[in-house]
Each structure stands twice: as structure tokens, then as C-alpha cells.
Amino acid sequence: MRTGRFIAAVMASMLLVPTAHAASDPASEKLLKSTSDHTKFKALQQEFNAGPEVTKACLGCHTEASKQLHKTQHWKWEYRTAEGQLLGKKNVINNFCTSIRTNEAACNVCHIGYGWKDDTFDFKSEVNVDCLVCHDTTGDYKKPAGLAGNVVTKEMEYPPGSGNIIKPIDLKKIAQAVGKTSRDNCGACHFYGGGGDGVKHGDMDSSLASPDKELDVHMDALGLNFGCATCHMTEGHQVPGSRYAPTAQDKGDAHVRGKEYTTNPTTCQACHGQAPHKKIAKLNDHTDKVACQSCHIPKFARGGIATKMSWDWSTGGKMGPDGKPLIKKDAKGHVTYTAAKGDFVLGENVVPDYQWFNGKVRYTLFSDKVEKSDQPVRINHFEGSAGDGKSLIWPVKIMRGKQAFDPVNKRLAVVHTAGNDDTGYWTNFNWEKAVAVGMASIGAPFSGQVDFVTTESTWPITHMVAPAKDSVPCHDCHASNGRLEKVPGIYIPGRTSDHAAWLDTAGWALALLTLLGSLGHGLARVIAYTRRK
Amino acid sequence: MARIYIFKRFERFWHWAQAALIVFLLLTGFEIHGTYALFGWEKAANLHTTAAWTLIGLWLFAIFWHFTTGEWKQYIPTGKNVVAVMNYYSVGIFTGAPHPFRATQLSKHNPLQRLAYLLVKLFINPLIWVSGLAYLYYNDLAATKIAGLAGLQLGSIALVHTAAAFMMLAFLIGHIYLSTTGHTPLAHIKAMITGWEEEYANEPPAAVKQ
Numbered sequence: 001m002r003t004g005r006f007i008a009a010v011m012a013s014m015l016l017v018p019t020a021h022a023a024s025d026p027a028s029e030k031l032l033k034s035t036s037d038h039t040k041f042k043a044l045q046q047e048f049n050a051g052p053e054v055t056k057a058c059l060g061c062h063t064e065a066s067k068q069l070h071k072t073q074h075w076k077w078e079y080r081t082a083e084g085q086l087l088g089k090k091n092v093i094n095n096f097c098t099s100i101r102t103n104e105a106a107c108n109v110c111h112i113g114y115g116w117k118d119d120t121f122d123f124k125s126e127v128n129v130d131c132l133v134c135h136d137t138t139g140d141y142k143k144p145a146g147l148a149g150n151v152v153t154k155e156m157e158y159p160p161g162s163g164n165i166i167k168p169i170d171l172k173k174i175a176q177a178v179g180k181t182s183r184d185n186c187g188a189c190h191f192y193g194g195g196g197d198g199v200k201h202g203d204m205d206s207s208l209a210s211p212d213k214e215l216d217v218h219m220d221a222l223g224l225n226f227g228c229a230t231c232h233m234t235e236g237h238q239v240p241g242s243r244y245a246p247t248a249q250d251k252g253d254a255h256v257r258g259k260e261y262t263t264n265p266t267t268c269q270a271c272h273g274q275a276p277h278k279k280i281a282k283l284n285d286h287t288d289k290v291a292c293q294s295c296h297i298p299k300f301a302r303g304g305i306a307t308k309m310s311w312d313w314s315t316g317g318k319m320g321p322d323g324k325p326l327i328k329k330d331a332k333g334h335v336t337y338t339a340a341k342g343d344f345v346l347g348e349n350v351v352p353d354y355q356w357f358n359g360k361v362r363y364t365l366f367s368d369k370v371e372k373s374d375q376p377v378r379i380n381h382f383e384g385s386a387g388d389g390k391s392l393i394w395p396v397k398i399m400r401g402k403q404a405f406d407p408v409n410k411r412l413a414v415v416h417t418a419g420n421d422d423t424g425y426w427t428n429f430n431w432e433k434a435v436a437v438g439m440a441s442i443g444a445p446f447s448g449q450v451d452f453v454t455t456e457s458t459w460p461i462t463h464m465v466a467p468a469k470d471s472v473p474c475h476d477c478h479a480s481n482g483r484l485e486k487v488p489g490i491y492i493p494g495r496t497s498d499h500a501a502w503l504d505t506a507g508w509a510l511a512l513l514t515l516l517g518s519l520g521h522g523l524a525r526v527i528a529y530t531r532r533k
Numbered sequence: 534m535a536r537i538y539i540f541k542r543f544e545r546f547w548h549w550a551q552a553a554l555i556v557f558l559l560l561t562g563f564e565i566h567g568t569y570a571l572f573g574w575e576k577a578a579n580l581h582t583t584a585a586w587t588l589i590g591l592w593l594f595a596i597f598w599h600f601t602t603g604e605w606k607q608y609i610p611t612g613k614n615v616v617a618v619m620n621y622y623s624v625g626i627f628t629g630a631p632h633p634f635r636a637t638q639l640s641k642h643n644p645l646q647r648l649a650y651l652l653v654k655l656f657i658n659p660l661i662w663v664s665g666l667a668y669l670y671y672n673d674l675a676a677t678k679i680a681g682l683a684g685l686q687l688g689s690i691a692l693v694h695t696a697a698a699f700m701m702l703a704f705l706i707g708h709i710y711l712s713t714t715g716h717t718p719l720a721h722i723k724a725m726i727t728g729w730e731e732e733y734a735n736e737p738p739a740a741v742k743q
Contacts (some may be wrong), residue, residue, distance in 0.1 A: 283581075500692055
């Protein structure tokens with residue numbers, strides 16, 4: 001009886017705990033985590049007319065912030081690989097919108113700065129660093145396309161004469177509410193890469209803003225609720241885990257406190273270690289060849305948002321019966337054709353391709369020669385092989401494209417697409433003019449002719465990790481024509497193409513001959529026995 | 534008709550348990566190989582592993598039993614009567630001639646059986662056992678640092694294991710058929726179940742009497 005009463009009392013007291021919490025002031029609870037209330041800072045109690053004014057106020061206290069950011073890829077958009085290729089958004093070409101060059105005013109709304117509209121942008125300016133785009137907690141902060149990353153503080157019509165009115169944002173309110181970077185901040189750009197929700201990556205789209213457990217076991221909003229930075233553990237504004245220099249194979253142990261680590265903290269192993277499968281130990285035997293992602297991300301674009309799988313620029317420029325640029329949509333309402341961009345194929349719940357990957361990515365850059373006989377041109381490709389000791393089998397999204405190139409100079413074209421001018425392809429539908437401006441911007445020769453080549457680009461699949469129960473079943477790979485059918489250099493039990501055909505033939509022949517011999521012998525015995533009677 | 538007790542209780546248990554395990558291992562093994570889908574690959578692989586360990590356990594008991602009882606001597610090959618037994622299976626069996634061999638407790642197997650079972654025990658079984666363990670512990674081979682083991686490719690291991698499986702399959706088929714060649718088609722099988730062999734009426738030729 002006593003015990004019963006005691007338990008009842010304990011349970012009652014446990015029930016009271018959350019009630020006590022709920023009763024406390026939400027504002028003061030927030031303060032428990034941060035020592036600063038930005039609404040109380042004098043520097044932020046003013047009307048801001050432009051983004052850099054806010055940054056100036058931020059720098060008043062956070063004196064070294066911009067200096068830190070100047071060193072990041074988010075600011076530089078430039079990255080030199082160990083092999084010497086100069087990459088980064090500033091330098092690469094892709095097979096989505098192809099290149100930021102001459103299109104900075106539109107594309108660079110995703111630069112963490114204000115005003116990068118052309119080559120004259122000052123990368124040393126501290127006030128041009130945009131603090132708010134990553135630290136806004138209100139969700140009101142907007143950087144409209146076309147304004148080179150600047151924000152709108154007074155109502156304006158854009159493009160001029162379009163009738164499209166952009167509402168101003170309240171920088172004071174936003175600045176006073178700054179906080180830690182959330183999924184929404186990162187997602188504002190990274191979910192929308194390639195010009196729309198989910199377009200580019202396939203494993204990153206707005207469904208990850210508040211995913212359920214099935215979509216992402218770690219980011220599950222009602223469960224573990226990881227933010228981006230839970231894995232991309234950022235220090236001094238340096239965000240680790242860039243796809244320009246991925247860690248294809250991590251042989252390190254799980255990171256623990258009190259130890260210094262120089263390895264990438266974003267890998268699965270950085271938390272899970274080398275032998276994460278406790279129930280079925282055999283699964284640990286796969287980790288020397290197969291990346292975690294290959295089994296644990298069964299499909300990409302799983303959150304209900306389609307990703308672009310191919311993009312054919314060559315069909316652009318068609319006008320509808322009304323004389324206006326043509327737009328086509330599929331049954332689901334996804335745009336599959338626009339005059340400005342050509343034809344798209346979209347995909348949802350896509351089974352990835354699989355490749356050996358050693359962490360090295362090679363790009364075809366503007367300066368590289370492109371031959372039509374080499375189609376599809378590999379915009380980038382993952383290096384690696386079964387035998388190099390550094391590669392694992394990785395899931396990838398292969399993006400297929402058909403894009404402009406100069407058939408005489410044999411170069412991929414830089415196309416001036418966005419812009420309210422006489423040469424932007426999206427408004428004038430004239431390839432020659434658009435490419436002429438684009439090529440001139442990088443100082444490349446242009447023959448005046450525009451042709452199209454098919455291209456392929458490769459994107460690592462590493463987000464949208466499913467719960468263990470939904471991981472790829474054994475028979476998806478341990479089979480003929482399975483997911484790994486085309487992965488060379490490895491023996492996969494169950495994959496017929498790995499068999500020594502002679503052995504199978506000889507083995508079955510042996511078994512069959514033994515059977516036939518036995519049956520023949522038996523039959524002869526029956527006949528002989530019958531005759532003897 | 535006289536009966537003699539040939540197969541002891543453990544021996545019969547060992548035989549039938551082994552038979553069931555081998556059939557099951559072949560069934561699951563060829564699914565893992567990719568020949569057909571029956572249990573589903575994962576289940577087939579798990580069952581195959583469990584059955585393999587069971588069989589290894591059984592073999593350890595059987596080896597112990599063979600040595601402690603001296604029964605291992607049953608598999609010492611003999612040249613005596615090999616030709617006579619071969620003649621019986623190729624000619625005599627059709628003419629109704631008596632089997633030239635008479636099983637006794639000291640000599641249960643005819644010379645051909647001795648050879649066949651010895652081949653299974655000394656060649657096919659070890660081949661399956663060793664290649665199977667290498668298959669199972671493939672990832673740990675490199676750590677052994679034993680030359681010739683550390684550098685083994687899974688494909689080669691699988692090749693040997695599969696080849697051994699085919700040999701076992703052929704043995705199984707032949708063995709099942711030959712079990713019907715007693716003085717009645719079921720005589721041998723009955724003996725393997727009850728342990729008792731019936732001595733049939735025909736006396737073997739005096740020359741080959743044991």
C-alpha cells in the first residue's frame with residue numbers, strides 16, 4: 001500500500017513538472033539559452049534603410065564577424081581543389097541555369113552579401129556581408145531576384161513597368177529578432193538551388209524544413225529535430241561538409257568530447273563510428289565498400305517535391321498560340337516546358353544511381369575543350385574505383401542536360417539569361433545575343449554560332465536519411481539487374497554477371513548428368529527385373 | 534532372415550540431420566548465388582549462415598564420435614573387391630546377381646562407398662567448410678596478415694564455395710539413387726532409419742566373404 005501511494009505521489013509530481021514549465025514566460029525561457037536580448041540593444045533601435053546599415057550595427061558588437069565570413073565559401077563562392085581546379089559558384093558551369101556570370105543580379109540573391117551584381121563587387125567590404133539571411137528568425141527576411149542580393153525597404157515596382165509590386169521588409173524588427181541559424185535560413189538558398197524548390201539536389205528541398213521521421217530520421221521535427229548545423233558543425237562561421245571536397249570514406253571513430261578532430265564532422269561515422277549495426281553484425285562488413293547513404297537513403301526527392309532530372313535548353317523559345325512564351329505543365333501541375341528554359345523532366349521518389357567515389361570531383365570548366373563526339377559532356381564527374389582503397393559505392397543523382405556551346409571554339413557557353421536588357425535570353429529568346437554577352441564576360445572567344453551538347457552532372461545524395469526499417473533491402477543489390485548492377489570491380493553475391501559462367505554450366509551439367517545417369521540406371525534395373533520375372 | 538545392427542543411434546541422427554542441413558544449405562545457397570528467389574535474399578542468407586553453423590557443430594560432434602568409437606576406420610580405402618563391386622553395379626545388378634559385399638558392424642560400407650564417402654569427408658566437406666568460413670569472415674581476412682589469405686578476393690572464395698556446392702549436389706543425387714540399390718529399393722533407407730540391416734537370402738560368393 002505504502003509503495004503504491006509513493007508511486008502515485010511520484011507520478012503526480014512528474015505530471016506537475018511540464019505544467020510548471022508551461023507556466024513560465026516564453027521570453028525569459030529564450031533568454032535562458034542566449035545571454036543577449038537584441039531588442040534592448042541601442043544600435044538596433046533605429047530604422048534601417050538598407051542591409052549594410054544593419055550589418056554595420058551588428059559589427060559594432062560582433063567586431064570580427066565579417067572578417068570570419070570573408071574567409072568562407074559562402075562569401076567567396078570560390079574553391080580551389082587539391083588538384084588545382086578553380087571551382088565554386090563563381091567559376092563552375094552546371095546544367096541547370098548553367099552559370100552565374102552576367103546573371104549575378106538574379107543568381108546572387110543567394111550570396112551572403114549585398115550588391116554583387118558584376119565583377120566590380122568589393123569582396124573586402126565588411127558591411128556588405130549579409131548577417132540577416134542566416135540569422136533571421138522571423139521568416140520575413142526576403143531578397144528578391146534581380147536586386148543583386150539587396151533588400152527592399154520601400155515599396156517598389158520590379159521589374160520597372162511590370163506592375164509587380166515588392167513589399168518592403170521591416171529590417172528593425174528582423175534585426176532585433178536575430179538568433180541561431182535554423183533549417184529555414186539554410187533552406188532559403190539550399191532548398192531552392194537550380195532556380196526552384198528541390199530543383200538541383202534531389203536530397204534537399206523545402207520538405208526538410210519540418211520533416212517527419214520517415215523523410216529524415218535525424219531532422220524529424222517531432223523527434224531528434226536536427227538542424228543543418230547539428231551535422232555541419234560550424235565554428236567561426238566556417239561550415240564544414242562542402243560537396244566540392246566531400247569525404248567519401250571516413251575511417252575514423254565517432255567523435256567524442258575532449259578530443260581534437262581534424263576530420264569532417266558531417267560524416268555519418270563522425271557520430272555512428274565504424275560498426276554501427278548492432279543487431280545484424282554482417283551489415284558492418286559492408287562499410288568497407290558501401291557508403292552509409294547507399295542503403296540508408298533508399299530514394300531521393302521523397303518529401304513530395306519533385307526534382308529536375310533533365311533539362312533540355314535546345315527546345316527553348318517557343319511561343320504559344322497567343323503569341324506569348326509557351327508554358328507546359330504535367331498532370332501534377334509541374335512545369336515541364338517554358339520558352340525561357342526549354343524542356344524539363346522531373347522526378348519524385350527517385351532511385352539513385354550508384355558509383356565508386358573517392359572524394360575527388362572533376363569539372364569541365366569554361367576553358368576546357370568540348371567535343372560533340374564526347375557526348376554526353378561530363379559537367380562534373382566523381383572519381384574512384386573499386387581498387388583504389390579510397391572509394392566507396394555512393395548514391396548519386398545524375399542530372400542530364402542539353403545546353404548551349406560554341407561549336408567552332410568548342411567551349412561550353414556562358415549564357416546571359418536573366419536581365420531586363422536587350423540580350424538576356426529569358427526575355428529575348430535569342431541565343432546568339434545571349435551567348436555573345438556571356439562569353440565576353442569571361443573574356444572567351446565566341447564564333448557567333450550556337451549549338452547544343454548533351455551533358456551530365458553528378459550530385460551526391462546524402463540527405464533524407466530514412467529510418468533503419470526503410471533502408472534498402474538486401475535483395476535490391478544482391479540480385480541481377482539490381483541497384484548495383486552497373487557497379488564494376490566487386491563481387492556481389494546474387495548478381496549473375498559476377499558468376500564464372502563456366503562454373504555454373506559445368507556444375508549444373510554435372511548435377512544433370514548424375515541425375516540422368518541415375519535415372520537411366522534405375523530404368524535399366526526396372527526393365528531387367530521385369531524381364532527376369 | 535537375420536538382422537544385424539549396423540548404424541548406431543548417433544550415427545543415424547548425424548546422417549539424417551546432416552542430410553536435412555545439406556539439402557537446406559543447397560536450397561538457400563543457390564538462392565544467395567542468384568539462381569532463384571525463394572525465401573528472399575536476406576532470409577536465405579541468414580538461414581544459410583545459421584544452418585552452416587549448425588552443420589559445423591554437428592560435424593564437430595561427428596568427428597569426435599568417429600575418433601572415439603574408432604568408426605573412422607570405416608572410411609579407410611581398400612582396393613579389395615573394388616572391381617567386383619563395380620562389376621555388380623554395371624552388370625550384376627541387372628542380372629539379379631547377389632551384391633558382392635556384405636555389410637557387417639566392422640565393415641559397413643562397400644569399397645566404392647568407402648571411396649565416395651572419404652572423398653566427401655576429405656575433399657568436398659573441407660572445401661565447403663574452409664571456403665564458407667572465408668566467405669563469412671571475408672572482411673577479417675586482411676587482418677590475419679596470412680599470405681594467401683589476406684589478399685583473397687570475395688569472387689575467388691565464392692567460386693570455390695560454389696564449385697564445392699555443385700560437387701555436393703552431384704554427390705547428393707548419386708547418393709540418393711544408390712540408396713535404392715539394396716536387395717529391395719528401400720532396404721538401405723530402412724537400415725539408415727532403424728539401424729538394422731536385413732540379411733538377405735542369397736549368400737555372397739565365398740571369395741568375397743568378409
